[in-house]
Amino acid sequence: MAIRLTFWGVRGSIPTPGPKTVKYGGNTSCLELRFGADDRLVIIDAGSGIRELAGKLLANDLKKGPIRTRIFLSHTHWDHIMGFPFFTPIFIPKTELEVYGPVSFEEDPLEKVVGNQLSYRYFPVRQEELSATIRYFALKESEQDLGGGLRLRTKYLNHPILVLGYRFEFEGKVLCTAYDHEPYQNVFDVAPDAPGYDAEAVREGAAAAAGENEKVSQFFRGADLLVHDTQYTHKEWLAGKKGWGHSTFEWAINAANKAGVKHLVLFHHDPDRSDAKLEEIVNGYRAAIAGKTPMQVSIAQEGRTFEV
Amino acid sequence: MEEKDKRLAIIQTYINKMPSLPITVSKILQICNDPKTSPADLNQVISLDPVLMGRVMKLINSAYYSLNNQITSLVRAIIMLGINTVKNLALSTAVVAQLGHKSNFQALNIDGFWRHSLCVGVTAKLIATRRKRDPKSLEEYFVAGLLHDIGKIPLNNKLPTEYVEGLALTDREHMPLYLAEERTMEVNHCEVGRLIIKSWNLGAQMGDTIFFHHFLDSYPGTHRDYLLTVSAANYFANANQIGFSGDRYPEKLPEFVFTELGITWDDLEAIEGLVTGEIEKAKVFLQVSE
Numbered sequence: 001m002a003i004r005l006t007f008w009g010v011r012g013s014i015p016t017p018g019p020k021t022v023k024y025g026g027n028t029s030c031l032e033l034r035f036g037a038d039d040r041l042v043i044i045d046a047g048s049g050i051r052e053l054a055g056k057l058l059a060n061d062l063k064k065g066p067i068r069t070r071i072f073l074s075h076t077h078w079d080h081i082m083g084f085p086f087f088t089p090i091f092i093p094k095t096e097l098e099v100y101g102p103v104s105f106e107e108d109p110l111e112k113v114v115g116n117q118l119s120y121r122y123f124p125v126r127q128e129e130l131s132a133t134i135r136y137f138a139l140k141e142s143e144q145d146l147g148g149g150l151r152l153r154t155k156y157l158n159h160p161i162l163v164l165g166y167r168f169e170f171e172g173k174v175l176c177t178a179y180d181h182e183p184y185q186n187v188f189d190v191a192p193d194a195p196g197y198d199a200e201a202v203r204e205g206a207a208a209a210a211g212e213n214e215k216v217s218q219f220f221r222g223a224d225l226l227v228h229d230t231q232y233t234h235k236e237w238l239a240g241k242k243g244w245g246h247s248t249f250e251w252a253i254n255a256a257n258k259a260g261v262k263h264l265v266l267f268h269h270d271p272d273r274s275d276a277k278l279e280e281i282v283n284g285y286r287a288a289i290a291g292k293t294p295m296q297v298s299i300a301q302e303g304r305t306f307e308v
Numbered sequence: 309m310e311e312k313d314k315r316l317a318i319i320q321t322y323i324n325k326m327p328s329l330p331i332t333v334s335k336i337l338q339i340c341n342d343p344k345t346s347p348a349d350l351n352q353v354i355s356l357d358p359v360l361m362g363r364v365m366k367l368i369n370s371a372y373y374s375l376n377n378q379i380t381s382l383v384r385a386i387i388m389l390g391i392n393t394v395k396n397l398a399l400s401t402a403v404v405a406q407l408g409h410k411s412n413f414q415a416l417n418i419d420g421f422w423r424h425s426l427c428v429g430v431t432a433k434l435i436a437t438r439r440k441r442d443p444k445s446l447e448e449y450f451v452a453g454l455l456h457d458i459g460k461i462p463l464n465n466k467l468p469t470e471y472v473e474g475l476a477l478t479d480r481e482h483m484p485l486y487l488a489e490e491r492t493m494e495v496n497h498c499e500v501g502r503l504i505i506k507s508w509n510l511g512a513q514m515g516d517t518i519f520f521h522h523f524l525d526s527y528p529g530t531h532r533d534y535l536l537t538v539s540a541a542n543y544f545a546n547a548n549q550i551g552f553s554g555d556r557y558p559e560k561l562p563e564f565v566f567t568e569l570g571i572t573w574d575d576l577e578a579i580e581g582l583v584t585g586e587i588e589k590a591k592v593f594l595q596v597s598e
Contacts, residue, residue, distance in 0.1 A: 102371075104393060104396075105363075105367045105393070105397045105400070106400070140371060141371075156371070156388070158388075158390060159390065160390050160391075160392035160393065161390075161392070161393060162371060162389075162393065184387055184388070185387070186387065187347040187386065187387060188347050188348065188351070188383060188386075188387075190346070190348070194346075194348075195346070195348070196346055196348025196349060196351075196352065197348070198348060198351075200443065200446075201348070201351065201383045204381055204384060204444070204447075205383050205384075205387055208381070208383065208384040208387045208388065209387055212387065212388060243391065245390070
């Protein structure tokens, strides 16, 4: 086993506790990654699920020594950072945390964007009072060597704010995330009689969208495990969710299959999606692709672990 | 020299937070506060504001690392960054303009400057079209033209007294504006342009045009086509007095510009109607509907 992934939050947009989501879980985005025999820890996203991950770290990891880890944020929308003040290792001296994530054109650094959740008006403890050592790093599209044979590549995705997908490579295995992400659209492709129609822009837009979609496909090509945004069905997307920055089941399954992904994990479930409905939808697609692709398709579920 | 450094420091601070042109601000606010904004409207309002155009280019090129692949198309930038991000970026530059001085245009007349910039952008694009350049690069000619005088904005806003003196000097001694700028401020708009190029990560096509458009003879780079096209367009705008950016007595355009581009003055005259038509269309677009 090279890489082990455990989900602590799988829900999109906002936590949705309750009987309808009890099976797959109501916490927002948080992934625990473990690499190699020494269980090296990397965290992706600090949604509400990170609180329970913190409990596990305190119970198991802390006895082996102070928590030293990196958190990679896909982006700074609230559902992906809201759990940060409840990540208890930040209150423990000797914890060493590096937080990475994309920042947009605003001048505030990541430290403020994320850390300001710990300010008087929102939270009883201020960032300045934390005993842990926390360092923040703005991340762009890049490739880096994280040491110990772990390599990371990042890729911008399409969302109403800058978002990074992560591709971790370790001991010949690849784990990739592609959320929150809507396939790039040619937004200039309107009816020829619409105001502002510009044939040149339509052509340029088509080339740009196709080019970017191809880059995303290259980014997760051949992944052993791909965690992909599937907030909507195609029908829902057509009925008013275009431009919201999320993918459909249909797109994710097709794109992953085309890119030779071995195991696709459907992620970022819509807050209104009940467990029953989620299974019904996914079973439908499983039946539709049965025998046509060797790709495995799973539903991201709180507490569930995937190994490659 | 000390005085010059002080001025450059003031200018650099201003560049870091440069506001949109007052002429486009209301339209930007209207478009960006409308939840149903069309990408076409967003595209158009940005392409009419040199500052905003520069900032979008800065964002797209600083966010995306591949330096060998500078992005110069606004359409592409809007698709890659997303409408929401571009809208918010536009709003942030418009809001700075609103908070700024009542008139953040001092010595130069804003309407004249805007018309001149737009005229050079439109003309450069039309020349490139006529010369059958790659259709994908036409937008770049427009942007290079639109931005060629961007260095005048900080000078005009942060050193207004000296700039008025500079303008007076061009009138009195019939000298090109960039020389008058050097006489009164020890720095010309091309040098200020270079600071902006650096701060905004502008691509070489735009950067070289901004920095060398009064120094064609000494240009060493490979974007000659853009530089000469914009210079011809600039000369055309000045000669026909479409808009006004302070250069009443520009240096004569070296002959090799027309020879190298393979165009004649008549070619330019032939597109004058198109150019003024485009500017009037833009003017109508910028009117804010109630």
